[in-house]
Amino acid sequence: MDCCDLKRFFVVLTLLRICKEAAAYNFPLALANCKDHCGDVSVLYPFGIGQGCYKDKWFEVVCSNSSDQVSVPFLLSIRREVLSFDLGSYSNSIYGRSRYQSNKIRILSPLKHTGCSNGSIGDSSSLNLTGSPFFISDSNKFTAIGCNNKALMKGKGSQIVGCEATCTYENDTARGCVGYKCCQTQIPSGLQVFDATVEKMIPGQAGCQVAYLTHFELSPSMFTSPQLQEYGKYVMMELEWVLDVFPIPSEGSTTVLCAESTKGALASIISANLYLYPPTGYQCWCKHGYQGNPYIPGGCQDIDECRNSHQNICGKNKCVNVPGSFRCESIWPAILSGTLSTGLLLLVVGIWWLCKVNKKRKAAKQKRKFFKRNGGLLLEQQTLFLQGSVNRTKLFSSNDLEKATDRFNASRILGQGGQGTVYKGMLEDGMIVAVKKSKALEEANLEEFINEIILLSQINHRNVVKILGCCLETEVPILVYEFIPNRNLFDHLHNPSEDFPMTWEVRLCISCEVADALSYLHSAASIPIYHRDVKSTNILLDEKHRAKVSDFGISRSVPIDDTHLTTIVQGTIGYVDPEYLQSNHFTGKSDVYSFGVLLIELLTGEKPVSLLRRQEVRMLGAYFLEAMRNDRLHEILDARIKEDCDQEEVLAVANLARRCLSLNSEHRPTMRDVSNELDRMKSKKRGIQSRIQNDEEHRNIRVAMPESMSLFYSSPDIVIENSSFSLESEPLMLHKTQ
Numbered sequence: 001m002d003c004c005d006l007k008r009f010f011v012v013l014t015l016l017r018i019c020k021e022a023a024a025y026n027f028p029l030a031l032a033n034c035k036d037h038c039g040d041v042s043v044l045y046p047f048g049i050g051q052g053c054y055k056d057k058w059f060e061v062v063c064s065n066s067s068d069q070v071s072v073p074f075l076l077s078i079r080r081e082v083l084s085f086d087l088g089s090y091s092n093s094i095y096g097r098s099r100y101q102s103n104k105i106r107i108l109s110p111l112k113h114t115g116c117s118n119g120s121i122g123d124s125s126s127l128n129l130t131g132s133p134f135f136i137s138d139s140n141k142f143t144a145i146g147c148n149n150k151a152l153m154k155g156k157g158s159q160i161v162g163c164e165a166t167c168t169y170e171n172d173t174a175r176g177c178v179g180y181k182c183c184q185t186q187i188p189s190g191l192q193v194f195d196a197t198v199e200k201m202i203p204g205q206a207g208c209q210v211a212y213l214t215h216f217e218l219s220p221s222m223f224t225s226p227q228l229q230e231y232g233k234y235v236m237m238e239l240e241w242v243l244d245v246f247p248i249p250s251e252g253s254t255t256v257l258c259a260e261s262t263k264g265a266l267a268s269i270i271s272a273n274l275y276l277y278p279p280t281g282y283q284c285w286c287k288h289g290y291q292g293n294p295y296i297p298g299g300c301q302d303i304d305e306c307r308n309s310h311q312n313i314c315g316k317n318k319c320v321n322v323p324g325s326f327r328c329e330s331i332w333p334a335i336l337s338g339t340l341s342t343g344l345l346l347l348v349v350g351i352w353w354l355c356k357v358n359k360k361r362k363a364a365k366q367k368r369k370f371f372k373r374n375g376g377l378l379l380e381q382q383t384l385f386l387q388g389s390v391n392r393t394k395l396f397s398s399n400d401l402e403k404a405t406d407r408f409n410a411s412r413i414l415g416q417g418g419q420g421t422v423y424k425g426m427l428e429d430g431m432i433v434a435v436k437k438s439k440a441l442e443e444a445n446l447e448e449f450i451n452e453i454i455l456l457s458q459i460n461h462r463n464v465v466k467i468l469g470c471c472l473e474t475e476v477p478i479l480v481y482e483f484i485p486n487r488n489l490f491d492h493l494h495n496p497s498e499d500f501p502m503t504w505e506v507r508l509c510i511s512c513e514v515a516d517a518l519s520y521l522h523s524a525a526s527i528p529i530y531h532r533d534v535k536s537t538n539i540l541l542d543e544k545h546r547a548k549v550s551d552f553g554i555s556r557s558v559p560i561d562d563t564h565l566t567t568i569v570q571g572t573i574g575y576v577d578p579e580y581l582q583s584n585h586f587t588g589k590s591d592v593y594s595f596g597v598l599l600i601e602l603l604t605g606e607k608p609v610s611l612l613r614r615q616e617v618r619m620l621g622a623y624f625l626e627a628m629r630n631d632r633l634h635e636i637l638d639a640r641i642k643e644d645c646d647q648e649e650v651l652a653v654a655n656l657a658r659r660c661l662s663l664n665s666e667h668r669p670t671m672r673d674v675s676n677e678l679d680r681m682k683s684k685k686r687g688i689q690s691r692i693q694n695d696e697e698h699r700n701i702r703v704a705m706p707e708s709m710s711l712f713y714s715s716p717d718i719v720i721e722n723s724s725f726s727l728e729s730e731p732l733m734l735h736k737t738q
Contacts, residue, residue: 489601
């Protein structure tokens with residue numbers, strides 16, 4: 001093993017030790033953003049590589065390449081290669097006294113030699129550290145190697161240190177480096193100068209004599225004659241160092257000399273106990289139980305002694321780490337505490353589980369109670385009674401509908417009415433629905449609610465809102481309908497929007513679709529159904545603006561042979577049949593009356609009841625009939641349709657509405673008649689438009705529409721003649737045919 005190999009071996013051992021400690025406790029070596037290694041050597045602050053990374057000029061390190069192209073640290077202030085940097089340590093002795101190990105660096109030692117034939121043996125240089133913070137450690141030994149060698153060096157003052165080495169066996173039992181081939185002797189502490197001399201004990205005798213300082217203990221067996229090349233393996237000197245020279249603090253001084261830590265720094269750093277050397281200065285250590293670099297803020301960190309088995313003296317007891325130390329705790333309280341904690345946890349979990357099971361049982365019982373109270377049994381009976389004539393209604397769970405409506409969030413409300421509140425919801429399959437949460441259901445109204453479900457389950461018409469299912473296990477019953485997105489007819493008439501203008505063609509189409517739905521209910525359904533609450537707020541418009549009749553809460557089915565229902569008067573003011581008010585007999589003609597009011601709304605754009613009108617005509621029906629009697633239809637028409645309406649159709653619809661409003665129900669048409677007449681108007685309009693389109697295509701001419709139109713309207717009883725009629729001109733004149 002040559003000198004370079006030994007150096008590398010020593011450096012690797014030191015590096016492994018430092019890395020192991022750093023990995024275990026993760027303390028910083030150098031200042032932040034500074035290089036902390038040069039080759040295999042760790043560079044510890046206050047030493048540093050680069051500007052701002054070292055404390056002062058004495059500690060500046062340059063990382064350069066050696067002769068074999070390996071990066072090595074070079075301490076500029078003393079012009080020596082450094083083999084390792086080592087921080088001191090502090091510990092408490094077994095006698096209660098503190099022990100300190102100084103900060104050290106190891107360098108290649110200078111040497112003196114003579115009579116050696118190999119010129120590469122050494123540099124024969126000296127080392128002078130005077131004025132620097134470095135001094136030669138007394139752990140080094142002055143060493144002389146070679147036969148006939150007398151080596152001397154200066155100590156302190158006039159003191160001379162030296163020894164002699166011969167190749168003559170004076171003591172066969174000698175095993176140390178005590179004179180045979182080599183000799184070693186102690187040096188005084190605090191030296192800052194090394195300058196040795198070597199000379200022959202017997203002048204004229206050939207041989208190689210060498211002298212240097214090393215911290216190794218040598219023996220004669222390490223060397224062979226005559227040239228003794230092996231000395232180069234051990235040329236490693238230890239230097240100690242201190243920080244800035246400072247005045248020695250007086251007794252009781254609290255001067256802080258070492259870096260502060262972020263976690264109880266002063267408790268982990270020794271700064272008041274000074275280890276003084278020539279030159280005067282100070283060193284820092286991490287206290288016992290801490291490890292790291294005390295010269296860096298936050299550098300001393302607590303050691304977890306419990307992680308190191310050789311430091312855990314607790315035996316079978318539990319080791320608990322505390323700042324700077326550890327303590328032993330009996331494991332039995334911990335075991336007992338753990339057992340009690342586990343038992344308590346199991347008890348709490350058991351109670352929670354029992355409460356949860358009990359809560360579910362109560363909830364299930366409550367749901368069954370609500371199902372019975374909300375008419376679930378009645379619904380089952382009605383379904384069995386009607387058998388195949390009723391489509392099976394889906395029963396939703398309360399959890400499904402709460403999730404669909406975000407727990408019936410107020411932001412989901414679509415509308416509120418006398419029967420309940422309607423929410424917008426989305427089912428798990430992504431379907432958008434309208435969820436109607438009824439108001440508190442009294443037992444007297446139970447049959448009425450179930451009636452709506454039964455009626456809607458029988459209806460299958462494109463202009464009637466479909467029911468998708470219901471939920472009866474909640475405190476108040478809930479119905480689920482198909483979602484109709486475009487508001488109701490009342491909103492479109494009285495709160496118009498540019499997105500959907502209510503033209504005459506649209507109004508006529510809506511009236512035809514509503515009439516068709518009511519006609520179906522009265523005569524085409526398996527059991528005749530009277531709606532009993534026909535009004536514009538119950539007419540919804542879908543995405544294609546088709547009319548959908550909704551809200552069958554007070555509807556009734558009647559046996560085919562019966563002509564009317566005898567009930568308590570129910571309905572909406574302005575739409576209720578006056579004959580029904582007097583007799584309590586509701587017939588199909590009562591729905592016809594309500595539809596007549598709806599036609600008038602479409603014609604006039606007026607509300608069914610208005611306090612702005614005179615008292616005798618506050619009801620829209622009376623207001624319309626008075627206008628018809630006085631030939632003032634053109635005055636009450638909605639201004640939005642006057643310009644673009646077909647005047648003949650308007651007059652025909654007005655007369656149909658007047659017939660629907662007849663005080664004598666026998667004079668009113670049936671809903672089938674109303675639907676057929678509206679369909680004829682629509683078909684006639686479609687035919688006229690088709691003929692005009694065909695004429696334009698065949699003649700290829702532009703047709704100019706006159707400002708006014710001639711109307712000829714005839715019926716079996718009435719003929720209207722006006723050669724130049726305009727809704728903006730004179731009142732209509734009605735003549736009986738002769």
